[in-house]
Amino acid sequence: MTFPAPPRALGRASDRSPQQVDPLGALAARPITFGAALAALLVAVVGTLMRASDVSSPGAAVGALVxxxxxxxxxxxxxxxxxxxxxPRALWCVAATCAxxxxxxxxxxxxxxxxxxxDWAGIVSGVLLLGVAPxxxxxxILAAGGAVAVVLALVVLVEAPGFxxxxxxxxxxxxxxxPLLALTAASATFSGVFVAHVEGWVSRATGFRRASTDDLRVTLARSVQQDRVTVLNREVVPFFARLVESGRIVEGDADEARRVADALRASLVADADATWLARRLAAPGRRVPAEVVDPDRLADLLGPGHRTALWALVATVDDVEAADVHSLRVVLEAEEARVGITIELASGASAVAARRSLAPCLTVLRLVSGDxxxxxxxxxxTLRFSYDQH
Incomplete structure (x- = not known):
């Protein structure tokens, strides 16, 4: 799942991280993270054991492994x-432990x-920084690797007379x-190239989307027309068919015509006033009942990233095999310059199990909202987050 970013100068492409442009891709990199942590510790332990004869301070050696x-x-x-x-705090915490x-x-x-x-310090530091790449x-990454390199360089200068x-x-x-500089460069290169490729893909996709706008308008117009025809077939056609079949109008037909007109008007007004979220949640085929409280139509103010993340959550909730969730309530409220969203999931199982099942969607929501x-x-x-009104 990728989210588009506002236009930016080419020179600033490295300011974004792979996790920001592709949150689910970062989740898939978890095995690399585990592997980097285990490999770093293994290299440190093996290196210490191979240099056991050189160890003059066992306490410091254990401290280094810790x-x-x-x-x-x-x-x-x-x-x-x-x-x-x-x-960034987590990144600098890793860099500090390396130093x-x-x-x-x-x-x-x-x-x-x-x-x-x-000496294994350079290799171990590089491996840990390699795990930060996604x-x-x-x-x-280059800044953190450079800081660790300065510390290790000072250590080598102090040790140099004994070599x-x-x-x-x-x-x-x-x-x-x-080793440290090579692995740091590899980590930074992966991050930068990945972000550049994803942003390039998003840019091309945006161009294709704009080029197909006219076709999309035609498709939407047909869809709206079909919805209107469905309403007429459900409410109006049976009434007129009965009148034609009977061949006469009786006293109760006026009341029936008024009822049909009111129902048709209410259906059309409700459809016109419904937000994209309310329409999607009311679509046929959904298994989890849902309620949307959005009197000010704030859902229509969501940007593409928030809409995609929110709908991914709703789609996951609707998969009753993923979590035993049997109801969904979405409340949108204006909060000065931002819009607050509260999502309540009533689960037959424990909330901890539901949270674990929804972890990828929660990660994406956390990344696009920040709060x-x-x-x-x-x-x-209960999930709570907010977004800027656009």
């Missing part, structure tokens, strides 16, 4: 679907580290930072 584990946990937890979006692990690793072998080539922009290989100090720095709040009761799940 820092790596903490970075992996921060990465995995922050990337969870119910915690989206993966914010701390590098410092502690150096302290663990202080005075007994003859080679820089077997969630943050290329520019932020036994007779080469310039700059060579030690290059050897230590190459989604989820309240749980024993059998009621």
């Amino acid at each position: 820092a790596v584990a903490a970075g992996g946990v921060a990465l995995v937890v922050s990337a969870g679907p119910l915690r989206a979006p993966f914010g 701390v692990a590098g410092v502690l690793s150096a302290l663990a072998t202080s005075g007994s580290n003859p080679f820089v080539r077997d 969630y943050r922009s290329a520019r932020e 036994v290989t007779p080469v310039p100090t700059a060579s030690y720095v290059v050897v230590a930072l190459t 989604l709040r989820v309240d749980r009761a024993p059998s009621l799940l």
Whole structure:
């Protein structure tokens, strides 16, 4: 699922993250996130064991491994679907643990580290930052990798007098930072190229949509005409058929004609006043009953991203196999410059199970709104978010 973005300069394309342009794609990247966290910890553990003879401070060595584990946990937890979006604070938390692990690793072998080539801090930091690729922009990833590189470079400069290989100090720095810089560049490249491709696809799709606007108008006109014909067939045709069949008008026919006219007028007015959300929820074939409270027609103010995310949630709720939800209530209220939406799901099962089933949709809503709040009761799940009035 992708959402279009407002036009922006080409040079600012890296300001958006893959998670922002394709929230569901970021959910599919969860295995990569787990793999990066586990791989980083495995490299750190194996590297420490292989250098056991160089370890002069076991406490610092254990602390370095704990820092790596903490970075992996921060990465995995922050990337969870119910915690989206993966914010800059989470990115810098991962970067900070990488820097701390590098410092502690150096302290663990202080005075007994003859080679820089077997230091694992650069590789581990790069792997963890590689796991951030689906969630943050290329520019932020490069900034975080650069900050960690500065810390590790300072560590190498402090350790340089103890290295036994007779080469310039700059060579030690290059050897230590190459894995980190290479993996950081790979992570940033993935993020930037992915965003550019998605935004290019959205731009082309928008052009095709504009080109087909005339055809869409014709299709909508036919659909509206068919709806009117359906109303006439249901209310008016039977009445006139009965009159033609009887061949005369009796006293009660005037009242019947008035009733048919009132019903026809009410149906046409209700259809004209209904918002897109009310019409979609009243469509035949839906299995979950729904109620829409929207006297000010605020649903029509939703942008494409909010409409897509909201309807994806409704469609998932309608799948009774996904969650045992048997009612849906949507309330839209004006809140100064924003519109507040409250969605109540009464579930026969626990609200926790319903929330787990709706996790992908909640992730998308959280990303497009930025202020989604989820309240749980024993059998009621309440979602609250808002959007700007356009």
